[in-house]
Amino acid sequence: MCDFSIQRFALHDVGGYPPLTLHWDVQGLAEESDSSTGGVSSPGSDLRVSVLGTGDRNGSFLILQGTISVLGHDTEVVPEDGDGGPNV
Numbered sequence: 796m797c798d799f800s801i802q803r804f805a806l807h808d809v810g811g812y813p814p815l816t817l818h819w820d821v822q823g824l825a826e827e828s829d830s831s832t833g834g835v836s837s838p839g840s841d842l843r844v845s846v847l848g849t850g851d852r853n854g855s856f857l858i859l860q861g862t863i864s865v866l867g868h869d870t871e872v873v874p875e876d877g878d879g880g881p882n883v
Contacts, residue, residue, distance in 0.1 A: 797826050797827065797828045798826075798827045798828075799824065799825065799826055799827075800824075800825050800827070801822060801823070801824060801825065802822060802823065802825040802842075802844050803820070803821070803822040804819075804820075804821050804822070804844070804846065804863060805819065805820040805821075806818055806819050806820075806850075807820070816852060816853050817850065817851075817852050818850050818851050819848060819849070819850030819851075819857070819859055820848050820849060820850060821846035821847060821848030821849075821850075821859055821861075821863075822846060822847070822848060823844050823845045823846035823847055824844065824845055825842060825843070825844040826842075826843050826844075827840050827841070827842045828840060828841050829841075840867075841864070841865070841866050841867065842863075842864070842865040842866075843862060843863070843864050844862065844863045844864075845861075845862055846859070846860070846861060846862065846863055847859065847860045
């Protein structure tokens with residue numbers, strides 16, 4: 796069985812860590828399926844997302860298009876309103 800959704804992925808600077816030279820914010824149509832194959836089940840599920848978005852590398856503008864795949868693992872949703880900083 797497959798589930799479909801719109802997913803967003805972002806990489807940006809967060810206080811308490813050194814600044815990054817690459818930043819991006821992409822989103823796209825995700826397909827999530829059970830990762831069992833041939834009667835053998837792997838933990839979690841497979842997630843494949845065709846993404847499109849923008850970013851920068853060392854301040855130079857980027858347009859990004861591609862695929863993000865997470866295979867055989869559980870994913871964790873981090874709410875946007877969290878500070879995303881290091882755990883203390």
